[in-house]
Amino acid sequence: xxxxxxxxxxxxxxxxxxxxxxxxxxxxxxxxxxxxxxxxxxxxxxxxxxxxxxxxxxxxxxxxxxxxxxxxxxxxxxxxxxxxxxxxxxxxxxxxxxxxxxxxxxxxxxxxxxxxxxxxxxxxxxxxxxxxxxxxxxxxxxxxxxxxxxxxxxxxxxxxxxxxxxxxxxxxxxxxxxxxxxxxxxxxxxxxxxxxxxxxxxxxxxxxxxxxxxxxxxxxxxxxxxxxxxxxxxxxxxxxxxxxxxxxxxxxxxxxxxxxxxxxxxxxxxxxxxxxxxxxxxxxxxxxxxxxxxxxxxxxxxxxxxxxxxxxxxxxxxxxxxxxxxxxxxxxxxxxxx
Amino acid sequence: xxxxxxxxxxxxxxxxxxxxxxxxxxxxxxxxxxxxxxxxxxxxxxxxxxxxxxxxxxxxxxxxxxxxxxxxxxxxxxxxxxxxxxxxxxxxxxxxxxxxxxxxxxxxxxxxxxxxxxxxxxxxxxxxxxxxxxxxxxxxxxxxxxxxxxxxxxxxxxxxxxxxxxxxxxxxxxxxxxxxxxxxxxxxxxxxxxxxxxxxxxxxxxxxxxxxxxxxxxxxxxxxxxxxxxxxxxxxxxxxxxxxxxxxxxxxxxxxxxxxxxxxxxxxxxxxxxxxxxxxxxxxxxxxxxxxxxxxxxxxxxxxxxxxxxxxxxxxxxxxxxxxxxxxxxxxxxxxxxxxxxxxxxxxxxxxxxxxxxxxxxxxxxxxxxxxxxxxxxxxxxxxxxxxxxxxxxxxxxxxxxxxxxxxxxxxxxxxxxxxxxxxxxxxxxxxxxxxxxxxxxxxxxxxxxxxxxxxxxxxxxxxxxxxxxxxxxxxxxxxxxxxxxxxxxxxxxxxxxxxx
Numbered sequence: 001x002x003x004x005x006x007x008x009x010x011x012x013x014x015x016x017x018x019x020x021x022x023x024x025x026x027x028x029x030x031x032x033x034x035x036x037x038x039x040x041x042x043x044x045x046x047x048x049x050x051x052x053x054x055x056x057x058x059x060x061x062x063x064x065x066x067x068x069x070x071x072x073x074x075x076x077x078x079x080x081x082x083x084x085x086x087x088x089x090x091x092x093x094x095x096x097x098x099x100x101x102x103x104x105x106x107x108x109x110x111x112x113x114x115x116x117x118x119x120x121x122x123x124x125x126x127x128x129x130x131x132x133x134x135x136x137x138x139x140x141x142x143x144x145x146x147x148x149x150x151x152x153x154x155x156x157x158x159x160x161x162x163x164x165x166x167x168x169x170x171x172x173x174x175x176x177x178x179x180x181x182x183x184x185x186x187x188x189x190x191x192x193x194x195x196x197x198x199x200x201x202x203x204x205x206x207x208x209x210x211x212x213x214x215x216x217x218x219x220x221x222x223x224x225x226x227x228x229x230x231x232x233x234x235x236x237x238x239x240x241x242x243x244x245x246x247x248x249x250x251x252x253x254x255x256x257x258x259x260x261x262x263x264x265x266x267x268x269x270x271x272x273x274x275x276x277x278x279x280x281x282x283x284x285x286x287x288x289x290x291x292x293x294x295x296x297x298x299x300x301x302x303x304x305x306x307x308x309x310x311x312x313x314x315x316x317x318x319x320x321x322x323x324x325x326x327x328x329x330x331x332x333x334x335x336x337x338x
Numbered sequence: 339x340x341x342x343x344x345x346x347x348x349x350x351x352x353x354x355x356x357x358x359x360x361x362x363x364x365x366x367x368x369x370x371x372x373x374x375x376x377x378x379x380x381x382x383x384x385x386x387x388x389x390x391x392x393x394x395x396x397x398x399x400x401x402x403x404x405x406x407x408x409x410x411x412x413x414x415x416x417x418x419x420x421x422x423x424x425x426x427x428x429x430x431x432x433x434x435x436x437x438x439x440x441x442x443x444x445x446x447x448x449x450x451x452x453x454x455x456x457x458x459x460x461x462x463x464x465x466x467x468x469x470x471x472x473x474x475x476x477x478x479x480x481x482x483x484x485x486x487x488x489x490x491x492x493x494x495x496x497x498x499x500x501x502x503x504x505x506x507x508x509x510x511x512x513x514x515x516x517x518x519x520x521x522x523x524x525x526x527x528x529x530x531x532x533x534x535x536x537x538x539x540x541x542x543x544x545x546x547x548x549x550x551x552x553x554x555x556x557x558x559x560x561x562x563x564x565x566x567x568x569x570x571x572x573x574x575x576x577x578x579x580x581x582x583x584x585x586x587x588x589x590x591x592x593x594x595x596x597x598x599x600x601x602x603x604x605x606x607x608x609x610x611x612x613x614x615x616x617x618x619x620x621x622x623x624x625x626x627x628x629x630x631x632x633x634x635x636x637x638x639x640x641x642x643x644x645x646x647x648x649x650x651x652x653x654x655x656x657x658x659x660x661x662x663x664x665x666x667x668x669x670x671x672x673x674x675x676x677x678x679x680x681x682x683x684x685x686x687x688x689x690x691x692x693x694x695x696x697x698x699x700x701x702x703x704x705x706x707x708x709x710x711x712x713x714x715x716x717x718x719x720x721x722x723x724x725x726x727x728x729x730x731x732x733x734x735x736x737x738x739x740x741x742x743x744x745x746x747x748x749x750x751x752x753x754x755x756x757x758x759x760x761x762x763x764x765x766x767x768x769x770x771x772x773x774x775x776x777x778x779x780x781x782x783x784x785x786x787x788x789x790x791x792x793x794x795x796x797x798x799x800x801x802x803x804x805x806x807x808x809x810x811x812x813x814x815x816x817x818x819x820x821x822x823x824x825x826x827x828x829x830x831x832x833x834x835x836x837x838x839x
Contacts, residue, residue, distance in 0.1 A: 008422070010390055010419060010422060011386055011389075011390070025393065025397065025412070025415055025416070025419070027415055028418075048386060049385075049386030065385065065386050065389060067384055067385035067386055068385060069384075069385070087433065088429060088430060088433040089430070089433040089434045089438075090434075090440075135429065135432070135433050136433050156433075158435075158764065158766065160764075239432065271429070290425070291418075291422070325422075
């Protein structure tokens with residue numbers, strides 16, 4: 001398989017070839033470029049200053065600068081990366097109900113990681129399959145044994161549009177800690193517990209194309225993908241527009257996103273850009289291109305969904321990923337190689 | 339002239355060297371497990387950003403030592419990396435409530451701004467080429483870079499911070515020899531580069547002959563319940579005045595308390611040319627509120643060069659034109675202008691009254707704030723028709739009218755409930771602002787949305803007792819803590835408020 005990447009490379013997080021490292025300041029990539037060829041890529045996990053690639057045969061490959069504080073996070077198996085998340089205002093949450101994360105929170109440095117179990121009753125915590133963060137809050141996907149999914153959101157009330165729900169619809173309190181208790185938010189009696197306690201996004205509870213299979217979030221924008229390959233998005237319109245994502249048209253209301261009538265295979269959300277892979281294998285991007293994260297060459301930004309031509313040979317794009325200011329494509333080769 | 343150039347070069351290089359060594363020390367400390375004493379306010383920004391900032395500082399220094407073509411091609415990337423750091427730190431300004439924003443993010447923004455300024459100053463050609471900008475806009479951009487650090491980030495930092503920024507800006511102004519001139523209509527680039535900047539005192543006569551702001555007032559409200567006007571009291575007299583009311587002091591106008599200040603005399607704020615001369619020929623950036631009132635939906639804030647603000651919104655005055663949607667009212671409001679522009683600070687004095695011991699909040703002691711170290715100064719400068727909606731502040735206030743006139747209406751804190759304080763709006767506490775719009779209720783203004791929306795309870799609101807005044811040049815209005823006030827600029831108006839407790 002091959003990994004293609006574009007965008008921010010300030011810490012060399014797109015340079016997997018260690019031999020090529022030099023003292024030169026690493027520049028960004030402005031078009032999708034092959035950065036890695038390796039068999040059996042399971043997942044790509046971009047962090048602000050480094051990238052982790054999980055492979056079946058070669059273990060975990062990394063590029064960029066891994067801060068010392070993050071080291072305990074870099075040896076986890078692939079599924080763990082949907083079980084912790086951090087916001088830009090210092091909140092960190094970890095779903096420690098599954099090994100190997102059970103004991104991890106004690107290994108992790110400041111800021112203190114809040115166990116997800118302090119926010120949800122045990123019956124719900126055990127059904128959380130994905131946890132994502134945007135700049136000032138979180139979203140969690142739960143999947144009941146019946147297959148029914150729910151999306152919970154919680155976060156800073158100033159950007160309540162990112163919660164996409166009526167703040168009175170908060171999960172009923174049944175003796176477990178509130179988020180406010182958990183993070184010991186200092187005494188602002190004006191912060192309503194409703195915003196910072198998980199609540200269900202009812203608009204995503206019963207969609208025509210089935211349950212939610214994936215959440216993605218970044219900046220002030222969130223996305224959900226259904227089993228029937230429909231994409232839904234929401235977010236804070238003012239912050240989205242200020243960052244260059246005004247063309248997306250998000251608001252506090254969950255809306256279906258239609259891109260040239262295509263079904264959506266995968267979605268990734270950066271700090272100010274979104275990457276979508278359609279079922280027909282095309283890549284569409286929108287938002288800020290400040291660091292080349294859209295792969296559109298010199299363009300400053302894309303106000304509307306724009307198709308990116310990827311020089312990828314005979315492969316087939318299998319998935320997308322996004323760091324705050326960069327983008328990744330996973331390409332499966334046709335020659336039988338996996 | 340060469341002297342200020344050399345000084346500024348040295349200042350830039352020493353800042354880069356400091357940043358480089360602070361970043362190296364933080365990274366070194368991170369490698370060891372023990373946390374020692376704080377090395378720099380930048381600590382805690384995380385290894386990646388510290389490393390990135392340190393690398394840029396280090397490159398800047400090496401480029402300066404080897405100023406060849408091979409380095410000049412690397413400058414655009416260095417500039418982009420500094421912008422990356424600025425955008426990363428600036429995004430935290432939104433992620434946190436400002437009161438919870440860790441200072442390190444503001445310092446990171448400031449230090450990246452300092453390096454960006456240094457880069458522009460030390461390599462003017464490379465940078466202009468990168469941005470395809472002329473020398474003149476490059477100068478504007480350099481001033482803007484540092485003003486953003488002052489206004490957005492507050493320029494913290496023990497080693498550099500505000501002191502560095504202030505020094506760099508005054509050296510830059512000297513080295514550009516932008517002569518302070520009464521002829522503000524002539525672009526600075528065309529001025530003869532001869533005279534060094536003048537200092538006030540020598541130049542009284544020249545301001546005397548330059549034009550003043552228009553005194554036109556499109557609308558003047560009637561005064562039915564005037565605020566008492568008194569002659570200046572002694573310090574103890576003012577203390578006794580404040581202590582003489584069992585239910586908290588009443589507002590009062592003190593006449594001719596301030597009229598010996600330089601801003602009324604040798605350094606006249608009533609002259610556009612004087613204000614331009616104190617703002618780097620109008621290049622300095624100021625935060626401007628655009629829109630009728632901060633409670634309206636289309637109200638926004640922008641940072642504009644002072645000269646743009648002046649020439650677009652204040653002078654020439656817009657009184658001859660009907661107010662159109664395309665030209666919203668612009669107001670430099672509640673800005674700590676005198677911290678940003680120390681040279682204007684010298685034109686005013688802090689009234690002695692700010693050193694009295696005023697009583698606490700008359701109805702709600704919870705609103706009393708921790709004691710301020712020093713009175714907090716704000717500037718209020720705008721054209722006719724600026725409105726500050728009916729609101730209350732948690733400090734005692736001396737509002738000094740320097741240019742033009744303002745209408746002020748005041749309601750007692752004991753009437754708070756009848757003024758219908760707002761609740762929380764969009765996650766922002768608005769409880770210090772009334773739901774009522776005095777101008778609309780009185781029929782002076784049309785409702786912001788158009789139409790007839792006057793709202794419930796207007797009849798009851800009209801029954802609430804109040805006092806009002808037209809504040810004249812040189813007047814000082816004492817607004818006791820908790821008093822609700824509505825303020826309206828009648829013509830071009832410049833006021834200074836002093837908050838204290």
